[in-house]
Amino acid sequence: MTAYPxxxxxxxxxEYTRVRQEFELWKAKGLKLNMARxxxxxxxxxxxxxxxxxxxxxxxxxxxxxxxxxxGELSGLPAAKRLFAEILGCRPWQVFVGGNASLxxxxxxxxxxxTHGLLHSPRPWCREENIKWLCPAPGYDRHFKVTESFxxxxxxxxxxxxxxxxxxxxxxxxxxxVKGIWCVPKYSNPDGIIYSDKVIRRMxxxxxxxxxxxxxxxxxxxxxxxEGDYVKFPDILALCEQAGNPDMVFEFASTSKVTxxxxxxxxxxxxxxNMAYMEKLLSIQVISFDxxxxxxxxxxxxxxxxxxxxxxxxxxxxxxxxxxxxDALDREIAPLEIASWQRPKGGYFVSLNAMPGTxxxxxxxxxxxxxxxxxxxxxxxxGKDPQDSNIRIAPSLPPVEELEQAIAVLCTCLKLSALEAxxx
Amino acid sequence: MTAYPxxxxxxxxxEYTRVRQEFELWKAKGLKLNMARxxxxxxxxxxxxxxxxxxxxxxxxxxxxxxxxxxGELSGLPAAKRLFAEILGCRPWQVFVGGNASLxxxxxxxxxxxTHGLLHSPRPWCREENIKWLCPAPGYDRHFKVTESFxxxxxxxxxxxxxxxxxxxxxxxxxxxVKGIWCVPKYSNPDGIIYSDKVIRRMxxxxxxxxxxxxxxxxxxxxxxxEGDYVKFPDILALCEQAGNPDMVFEFASTSKVTxxxxxxxxxxxxxxNMAYMEKLLSIQVISFDxxxxxxxxxxxxxxxxxxxxxxxxxxxxxxxxxxxxDALDREIAPLEIASWQRPKGGYFVSLNAMPGTxxxxxxxxxxxxxxxxxxxxxxxxGKDPQDSNIRIAPSLPPVEELEQAIAVLCTCLKLSALEAxxx
Numbered sequence: 002m003t004a005y006p007x008x009x010x011x012x013x014x015x016e017y018t019r020v021r022q023e024f025e026l027w028k029a030k031g032l033k034l035n036m037a038r039x040x041x042x043x044x045x046x047x048x049x050x051x052x053x054x055x056x057x058x059x060x061x062x063x064x065x066x067x068x069x070x071x072x073g074e075l076s077g078l079p080a081a082k083r084l085f086a087e088i089l090g091c092r093p094w095q096v097f098v099g100g101n102a103s104l105x106x107x108x109x110x111x112x113x114x115x116t117h118g119l120l121h122s123p124r125p126w127c128r129e130e131n132i133k134w135l136c137p138a139p140g141y142d143r144h145f146k147v148t149e150s151f152x153x154x155x156x157x158x159x160x161x162x163x164x165x166x167x168x169x170x171x172x173x174x175x176x177x178x179v180k181g182i183w184c185v186p187k188y189s190n191p192d193g194i195i196y197s198d199k200v201i202r203r204m205x206x207x208x209x210x211x212x213x214x215x216x217x218x219x220x221x222x223x224x225x226x227x228e229g230d231y232v233k234f235p236d237i238l239a240l241c242e243q244a245g246n247p248d249m250v251f252e253f254a255s256t257s258k259v260t261x262x263x264x265x266x267x268x269x270x271x272x273x274x275n276m277a278y279m280e281k282l283l284s285i286q287v288i289s290f291d292x293x294x295x296x297x298x299x300x301x302x303x304x305x306x307x308x309x310x311x312x313x314x315x316x317x318x319x320x321x322x323x324x325x326x327x328d329a330l331d332r333e334i335a336p337l338e339i340a341s342w343q344r345p346k347g348g349y350f351v352s353l354n355a356m357p358g359t360x361x362x363x364x365x366x367x368x369x370x371x372x373x374x375x376x377x378x379x380x381x382x383x384g385k386d387p388q389d390s391n392i393r394i395a396p397s398l399p400p401v402e403e404l405e406q407a408i409a410v411l412c413t414c415l416k417l418s419a420l421e422a423x424x425x
Numbered sequence: 426m427t428a429y430p431x432x433x434x435x436x437x438x439x440e441y442t443r444v445r446q447e448f449e450l451w452k453a454k455g456l457k458l459n460m461a462r463x464x465x466x467x468x469x470x471x472x473x474x475x476x477x478x479x480x481x482x483x484x485x486x487x488x489x490x491x492x493x494x495x496x497g498e499l500s501g502l503p504a505a506k507r508l509f510a511e512i513l514g515c516r517p518w519q520v521f522v523g524g525n526a527s528l529x530x531x532x533x534x535x536x537x538x539x540t541h542g543l544l545h546s547p548r549p550w551c552r553e554e555n556i557k558w559l560c561p562a563p564g565y566d567r568h569f570k571v572t573e574s575f576x577x578x579x580x581x582x583x584x585x586x587x588x589x590x591x592x593x594x595x596x597x598x599x600x601x602x603v604k605g606i607w608c609v610p611k612y613s614n615p616d617g618i619i620y621s622d623k624v625i626r627r628m629x630x631x632x633x634x635x636x637x638x639x640x641x642x643x644x645x646x647x648x649x650x651x652e653g654d655y656v657k658f659p660d661i662l663a664l665c666e667q668a669g670n671p672d673m674v675f676e677f678a679s680t681s682k683v684t685x686x687x688x689x690x691x692x693x694x695x696x697x698x699n700m701a702y703m704e705k706l707l708s709i710q711v712i713s714f715d716x717x718x719x720x721x722x723x724x725x726x727x728x729x730x731x732x733x734x735x736x737x738x739x740x741x742x743x744x745x746x747x748x749x750x751x752d753a754l755d756r757e758i759a760p761l762e763i764a765s766w767q768r769p770k771g772g773y774f775v776s777l778n779a780m781p782g783t784x785x786x787x788x789x790x791x792x793x794x795x796x797x798x799x800x801x802x803x804x805x806x807x808g809k810d811p812q813d814s815n816i817r818i819a820p821s822l823p824p825v826e827e828l829e830q831a832i833a834v835l836c837t838c839l840k841l842s843a844l845e846a847x848x849x
Binding site: 043047054055057062069072073100102104116127143147150257263264282286287289290291293 | 465480493524681
């Protein structure tokens with residue numbers, strides 16, 4: 002097959018007629034497929050069903066002498082802190098264990114900055130003239146929306162193959178209105194990139210003008226390899242400390258994609274001084290998060306090694322789905338030279354860059370054919386991709402047989418929109 | 426026994442010597458007793474142990490067609506909404522089901538007012554010159570601290586036998602800086618008063634100057650009778666609606682003292698317009714609260730009638746503890762005319778008014794003898810009881826045999842501090 006850009010207009014016209022027919026056939030099927038969100042599939046949920054048979058014995062209600070059923074222990078069960086600390090490579094006393102949603106802990110950290118200020122804030126952020134926030138893009142739409150909802154100005158930082166463009170970050174933090182940055186450092190959402198050691202060290206060593214500049218280090222996919230073995234990852238808290246920036250980072254993680262999205266546990270990790278400051282504020286807000294569920298997770302996951310065994314089972318389900326997506330793209334799209342994509346080994350997404358100006362059109366066509374995808378632009382601040390190019394594919398939810406159809410539809414739509422853009 | 430105020434100085438001197446000896450004997454025992462917080466006792470926690478044996482069958486993971494284990498359903502499971510709606514007497518679509526802590530939902534409501542404004546706010550509260558908040562006192566210290574932490578000016582509203590002094594409330598809300606009021610309408614914390622119908626109707630019919638004035642209706646003890654049958658209680662949402670104030674109230678409740686304080690579920694209930702507004706803000710913050718635990722509670726509590734049966738079992742444990750406290754006060758303190766107290770039939774506290782100027786001293790003596798109580802003043806804004814009189818007794822945690830000792834210590838300390846104040 003000739004690459005589309007190298008075709009003559011007539012060749013493209015013929016191809017368009019052919020692909021249009023393909024598209025109409027898909028439409029006629031009346032599909033209802035969803036690759037919109039990084040939602041685990043039913044098979045993955047069923048993996049952990051035995052979590053519900055725990056907590057049967059009275060001794061299970063007690064952890065380190067604490068009755069997990071009663072009030073108390075604001076920052077979480079010590080055993081749950083130890084579990085997260087081992088997984089993240091930090092120290093147990095740096096961990097605050099929350100409820101089922103790390104997003105809520107992230108939102109709350111930003112909200113606390115806004116209402117009360119963070120540890121080194123000269124004043125609450127609501128008293129600042131304006132606040133700017135660095136958004137490596139493509140990135141996670143929910144992150145961007147949190148900072149947008151507080152009225153911060155979102156600054157796009159380009160992503161490179163090793164993580165955020167650190168030249169751009171180092172330049173941007175010279176502005177004291179820049180108060181923080183969003184990061185998904187391992188298997189970044191959506192690119193699936195692992196930040197390089199160099200990027201991470203430069204991040205930890207930043208010398209921002211704002212004394213309360215905060216790295217929101219969302220380690221959402223810290224143990225979420227679906228291909229190959231667990232990849233070791235540096236402890237950002239230690240690196241920041243070594244660089245003289247102990248209070249510059251909050252790290253986040255959860256078991257949403259380890260046990261259950263609708264009933265997991267989450268955490269943030271930070272320096273001792275940040276912890277003391279945040280606990281003081283959080284003690285006004287909550288007596289404790291759900292310690293029963295924390296204990297259930299401690300009993301179920303046991304430790305990092307045992308958790309990694311469970312992640313291998315997730316990988317056995319996720320791996321084929323990602324291969325299905327990438328194989329289809331390799332086969333159908335690569336020869337046409339109309340898009341490029343990452344080949345992640347972990348995380349929940351395949352990030353595809355279509356021909357500039359065709360992402361929206363592609364996804365509108367997908368919708369027409371019954372395939373729901375993340376909105377075009379969602380991976381950029383304000384939902385606006387300046388290139389109208391990036392498409393986030395989330396292959397986790399549909400079973401493989403549905404996924405094969407969904408990705409075939411996407412390929413058809415990529416072809417159609419490229420042909421339209423190139424002219425037929 | 427002659428009342429202390431009617432004794433001669435010599436009689437009081439002799440009594441002081443006797444009571445002081447009693448006190449020294451208590452001190453010598455090296456007690457470590459706690460009546461500080463409304464924490465359920467172990468017997469109550471053990472009541473609900475069979476909640477852990479639920480969720481064993483795959484069909485339990487699905488509720489109204491929703492897989493409770495996965496992401497989604499921001500406002501909670503429909504079945505959990507129905508359960509809370511039946512208990513509160515409101516409608517299911519008025520209910521948002523949260524995590525284990527209603528305090529967190531309350532904090533978040535205030536925080537949203539501060540960061541974004543509530544539905545009818547002319548601007549976010551952080552943009553207002555100053556915000557005032559009505560605090561019926563004695564009241565719940567954690568409520569007061571939430572509004573204090575946002576820098577609001579706390580206005581004390583006297584409590585009467587029927588609830589907050591509505592003349593004072595009606596007068597106060599003429600000030601447009603007054604943005605809301607805290608209420609615990611049934612078995613108020615700490616007085617154990619049920620707001621009268623008249624008070625509730627006047628509350629619902631308020632015509633505040635602030636368009637975004639908000640009643641924070643914390644129905645924490647809505648089904649928490651420990652003596653006698655369940656007492657019906659009006660639906661504040663319907664009353665506000667009838668009075669033309671549909672958006673003026675947020676109601677809160679939880680199962681913290683129904684199932685487990687460390688692992689229950691909570692809710693807020695509000696008008697349709699408030700719900701739409703809050704969901705829009707909350708969708709930025711959280712994908713959903715723990716739906717697995719919501720489902721566990723739906724399966725366990727079933728409906729209001731079945732929940733009330735469980736509450737009878739709590740009552741069988743709580744009733745004797747409250748009788749132990751009130752009987753001791755009747756026997757030891759009533760004849761001395763140095764204090765008065767409420768005789769609640771539900772809730773978690775006995776509110777005692779000691780001789781003005783003696784509450785702090787009484788509790789310092791208690792501490793000396795190994796009995797921890799809620800700090801004096803805690804039931805008033807800023808932790809300052811202008812009379813230094815109110816003492817909140819929380820009898821739920823200690824077993825009866827410990828409670829008998831704790832209350833005996835309290836009686837001794839009340840006597841000592843009264844004698845000191847009267848002069849010996």
